[in-house]
Amino acid sequence: MKTLIVLSSIIILFVGLNACQNGQTAEKQSDTNQVLNPNDSLFIINEGGFSFGIVLPKDLMIANTPVVKFNGATGDMHIQCGDEFWIVASMENTDMNKIKSQLGDDILFTSKIIEETSNSLLYQRNLPDGSEYDYNYRSICQLGDKKYTFRTCEEGEFSLGSVNRMKSAISSVYQSI
Secondary structure (H helix, E strand, O other), X not given: OHHHHHHHHHHHHHHHHHHHHHHHHHHHHHHHOOOOOOXXXXXXXXXXXXXXXXXXXXXXXXXXXXXXXXXXXXXXXXXXXXXXXXXXXEOOOOOHHHHHHHHHOOOXXXXXXXXXXXXXXXXXXXXXXXXXXXXXXEEEEEEOOEEEXXXXXXXXXXXXXXXXXXXXXXXXXXXXX
């Protein structure tokens, strides 16, 4: 009988310890909310007041050396990988209505909203003659006590495919520790 009790206690202890380890693993994953795929690389940005993690596509980084650079003059963080991937993060105080208003005030381009959520816009810019020019994306993200605005860089001319890759990276942003 004592052997059965000792054996039962060992099994319960083993199951309990295993459950605790699984709980710790799940907790670590929930801290980052990221499950990295084989084609993903995790970058931690911690400069110029910016503090976040972002998942970038590894295949793009193999073809182009990633450049992460803080612009002290503008207060923007630039994350660039070649000509087809250039994200700019800022800590400006804005909202989606203000972003839409700025799009409407553009004297060169008219903008057609392709996709809209409560905190993001994917839009196409068109020239005055109505011809398509490029695509852009804007997103507002609250991480802890900081509010970030992410956008595709105005200096680039991006296809819808390129913007969707940047949109995916921006949606992976999480608060780093």
